Amino acid sequence: xxxxxxxxxxxxxxxxxxxxxxxxxxxxxxxxxxxxxxxxxxxxxxxxxxxxxxxxxxxxxxxxxxxxxxxxxxxxxxxxxxxxxxxxxxxxxxxxxxxxxxxxxxxxxxxxxxxxxxxxxxxxxxxxxxxxxxxxxxxxxxxxxxxxxxxxxxxxxxxxxxxxxxxxxxxxxxxxxxxxxxxxxxxxxxxxxxxxx
Amino acid sequence: xxxxxxxxxxxxxxxxxxxxxxxxxxxxxxxxxxxxxxxxxxxxxxxxxxxxxxxxxxxxxxxxxxxxxxxxxxxxxxxxxxxxxxxxxxxxxxxxxxxxxxxxxxxxxxxxxxxxxxxxxxxxxxxxxxxxxxxxxxxxxxxxxxxxxxxxxxxxxxxxxxxxxxxxxxxxxxxxxxxxxxxxxxxxxxxxxxxxxxxxxxxxxxxxxxxxxxxxxxxxxxxxxxxxxxxxxxxxxxxxxxxxxxxxxxxxxxxxxxxxxxxxxxxxxxxxxxxxxxxxxxxxxxxxxxxxxxxxxxxxxxxxxxxxxxxxxxxxxxxxxxxxxxxxxxxxxxxxxxxxxxxxxxxxxxxxxxxxxxxxxxxxxxxxxxxxxxxxxxxxxxxxx
Numbered sequence: 289x290x291x292x293x294x295x296x297x298x299x300x301x302x303x304x305x306x307x308x309x310x311x312x313x314x315x316x317x318x319x320x321x322x323x324x325x326x327x328x329x330x331x332x333x334x335x336x337x338x339x340x341x342x343x344x345x346x347x348x349x350x351x352x353x354x355x356x357x358x359x360x361x362x363x364x365x366x367x368x369x370x371x372x373x374x375x376x377x378x379x380x381x382x383x384x385x386x387x388x389x390x391x392x393x394x395x396x397x398x399x400x401x402x403x404x405x406x407x408x409x410x411x412x413x414x415x416x417x418x419x420x421x422x423x424x425x426x427x428x429x430x431x432x433x434x435x436x437x438x439x440x441x442x443x444x445x446x447x448x449x450x451x452x453x454x455x456x457x458x459x460x461x462x463x464x465x466x467x468x469x470x471x472x473x474x475x476x477x478x479x480x481x482x483x484x485x
Numbered sequence: 486x487x488x489x490x491x492x493x494x495x496x497x498x499x500x501x502x503x504x505x506x507x508x509x510x511x512x513x514x515x516x517x518x519x520x521x522x523x524x525x526x527x528x529x530x531x532x533x534x535x536x537x538x539x540x541x542x543x544x545x546x547x548x549x550x551x552x553x554x555x556x557x558x559x560x561x562x563x564x565x566x567x568x569x570x571x572x573x574x575x576x577x578x579x580x581x582x583x584x585x586x587x588x589x590x591x592x593x594x595x596x597x598x599x600x601x602x603x604x605x606x607x608x609x610x611x612x613x614x615x616x617x618x619x620x621x622x623x624x625x626x627x628x629x630x631x632x633x634x635x636x637x638x639x640x641x642x643x644x645x646x647x648x649x650x651x652x653x654x655x656x657x658x659x660x661x662x663x664x665x666x667x668x669x670x671x672x673x674x675x676x677x678x679x680x681x682x683x684x685x686x687x688x689x690x691x692x693x694x695x696x697x698x699x700x701x702x703x704x705x706x707x708x709x710x711x712x713x714x715x716x717x718x719x720x721x722x723x724x725x726x727x728x729x730x731x732x733x734x735x736x737x738x739x740x741x742x743x744x745x746x747x748x749x750x751x752x753x754x755x756x757x758x759x760x761x762x763x764x765x766x767x768x769x770x771x772x773x774x775x776x777x778x779x780x781x782x783x784x785x786x787x788x789x790x791x792x793x794x795x796x797x798x799x800x801x802x803x804x805x806x807x808x809x810x811x812x813x814x815x816x817x818x819x820x821x822x823x824x825x826x827x828x829x830x831x832x833x834x835x836x837x838x839x840x841x842x843x844x845x846x847x848x849x850x851x852x853x854x855x856x857x858x859x860x861x862x863x864x865x866x867x868x869x870x
Contacts, residue, residue: 305825329827338831339852345859347797349818349830359819
């Protein structure tokens, strides 16, 4: 299991209800269900991945978060998890509002567009950055709204979203983001992980 | 079992002799208010019930189905209606699961229906048979489960009207099924579907033979079947299979013979249907479908129907099904999510229309198989701990 999921699973407390949006093949859900007795549900737009989840005995609904989240009642989950997908939505703000409504707490992870390699790529090559985490060309990328860790922190502050926990990942190494080090982390981290409400 | 007379093989009707029938000795109050008692419920089972009695799957059949799910139907000599899905090594693997299916109340394959003889008048019930509902059908099948001494089912599964029975069953017996698989169905019959059913009923009633003693409204029933059959397919499926191809001829004949293959196909569907189905059963069962409105049973809030259930739901729809479209299946999913139930959902890509659930649609069969398997493994792992 990738490090990001390990960090997410450590944030999630045992026996809680979790909605995994864009759950993929169900790796995180399966881990949470088996090791932390979490009551998990998934939402995934790709049929082949939904079927993988079903085969693993995971309750997954085929659907697009931008259309489907509205059906879940207010605070019906302890955690709503959105891993590296926020930037791919047409309206990320609305999706985030829905997550905050459904989950008592929400875990959002974002690929950090402020990472130094990305900055260097654009600065020196003058082309849209392609990295291990963001491997797409400009013309086929699903990522419509890339943001940086700083952007996300600013967004939360502006919208009065409470950040309960903020962490970042750099080459599998996990560290905390604080108000003091956020500028630094915004340069040296590949991924931001936020627990918000 | 207290109150149940047990299981009989009896010779009441030469056509349906030697088929398994349970005579239900308890009285059943129907939704229409009438009470029926000592009535037959014909059923069939496949596979073996294990010692733990935890591998039973109750399959509900659709409008024109019967208890003979797979293998050769002993009455019609045709393949069982769900032969693609049920059988040894298939999605609902009879080497592993014990599959039970009963002919619905109102049916014509040995269960209590309009074709049976009214013991009071010694005449065939015909349209004096009480109007039955999906709920009545499900209640009748619960007697069968009691008779088989099955307290917990691995799964309840069914497509179309079978799916409606799944929903009704789980709402009435929330703890009885570990999993519930409603396929290509709806929680309340749409106006379009009521309209289509009414079309079929009117075709039967317009046949001059209808209600005449010793005569069968075969023409009306055949037309009803032809109309219904179109609704089970999709425009794309029809176009791909038939297009404008002509039937055994090089050019149009400028007559009303079946020039086109699609016409010939529909006529064949109608003609063979009347050999195996009773026109009055068609009236009664379509009526039961029309009356189905689970939402209304729970004061307009469908999620209340599933509030108490611990059953794991898996809702399946098909992309080209316009009779029970994905949107209607999704309403079930939404209601289940609203009450926090355990639910999975997938829409299977298929151009075969509503009939997809009966046909060889590998993606569907694989998903069904894997879901059931996961439930089976989960139950058996739990027991081991």
